[in-house]
Amino acid sequence: MNHRLLLSLICGILSTAFIAAQEKSQGSSDSKSQNDGVFVSAKKIKDSLYYLSYKNTNAVAFLGRDYTILIDGFDAKAAPQALTTAGRLSLNPVRFVINTHHHKDHTGGNDYYSDSGVTVLCDQQTYNNIWADVNAEVLNDLKKQRSELAKSMKLAGKTERGKEIGAKYNRLSEQYTDRELSYPAMTFSDNFNMNLINESILFKSVSKSHTSLDVYAYFENSNVLATGDLYFNGKYPFIDEDFKGSIDGYIKAIDELLALCNNDTVIVPGHGSLASKSDLESYKRMLEYTQKGVQMDYLLGKTLEEVLANKTITANFDAQGYGMGYVKTEDYVSMLYRAAEKRYPRKK
Ligand SMILES: [Zn+2]
Ligand SMILES: [Zn+2]
Numbered sequence: 001m002n003h004r005l006l007l008s009l010i011c012g013i014l015s016t017a018f019i020a021a022q023e024k025s026q027g028s029s030d031s032k033s034q035n036d037g038v039f040v041s042a043k044k045i046k047d048s049l050y051y052l053s054y055k056n057t058n059a060v061a062f063l064g065r066d067y068t069i070l071i072d073g074f075d076a077k078a079a080p081q082a083l084t085t086a087g088r089l090s091l092n093p094v095r096f097v098i099n100t101h102h103h104k105d106h107t108g109g110n111d112y113y114s115d116s117g118v119t120v121l122c123d124q125q126t127y128n129n130i131w132a133d134v135n136a137e138v139l140n141d142l143k144k145q146r147s148e149l150a151k152s153m154k155l156a157g158k159t160e161r162g163k164e165i166g167a168k169y170n171r172l173s174e175q176y177t178d179r180e181l182s183y184p185a186m187t188f189s190d191n192f193n194m195n196l197i198n199e200s201i202l203f204k205s206v207s208k209s210h211t212s213l214d215v216y217a218y219f220e221n222s223n224v225l226a227t228g229d230l231y232f233n234g235k236y237p238f239i240d241e242d243f244k245g246s247i248d249g250y251i252k253a254i255d256e257l258l259a260l261c262n263n264d265t266v267i268v269p270g271h272g273s274l275a276s277k278s279d280l281e282s283y284k285r286m287l288e289y290t291q292k293g294v295q296m297d298y299l300l301g302k303t304l305e306e307v308l309a310n311k312t313i314t315a316n317f318d319a320q321g322y323g324m325g326y327v328k329t330e331d332y333v334s335m336l337y338r339a340a341e342k343r344y345p346r347k348k
Contacts (some may be wrong), residue, residue, distance in 0.1 A: 079109025084250035100228025102129035114183035233272025235325030
């Protein structure tokens, strides 16, 4: 047997083994056992673009010439099924999953993807948020310990005890800032472009809207816009106030999205069915109407309980089912009321 033949044989065996390993890790060989009652559906948007749905949450799959890209990847439970579904759409492997923001219904599967050879990509701020979210308890505990230490340091002064406490404080601070997740992720800041065969994807970050940082993806050639949770089609939005989300920023972000759209744009919201530009425009009107209504009541001196009792602000939208999603009418109105308080603080 000559060398070249031997080499190509070895390569053949290796690549078959590699493909088998990836198929196994990407879940296509045993979808039933991993199914576990989880169903991720796929529907075609156009050409090489599909949207995947799981429990009213959406992700987008772009089937490239050489590999598939996912925009968001669901939670840990649905991730194996999402890879199986993507595997049915294309023979190519999924190579990248890009997170729109840190919430677990979009990023909980990151660990699984990473273990399956898929590269996780997100904004650096999203990465920090994921870290902060998964470590929220540890973080809070450390913060408490740190402030107690700082207090006792003041009391102990420059004594031996003070030095001891100082060293412990430094160790804790290091731990506190040691930001690492259990999986690797590539990060970007603000903007990021993927220039592919037949498609260019623009990823753009917006701050302080749904969370402190959200990313949308615009497929320029296909004219398809994936908004992540910058759009809850047909439902009141969740504004993550713990992570610096804001209703003002949310409305501003929708303006930015609308500026990208024309009448042919297909919009894939983070939750809910596909939408058009005019759907997003009426969603924005709903946000502005309810925000102004609550603000007005607040400025008239009404308490939160009184505003909640005034159902006329949301009646029209409640009738269309807006309060039947993740965020109930009461939670939505309460968030708007807190935003009004923040904007116009009452003198005590
Ligand atoms: Zn979210
Ligand atoms: Zn979500």
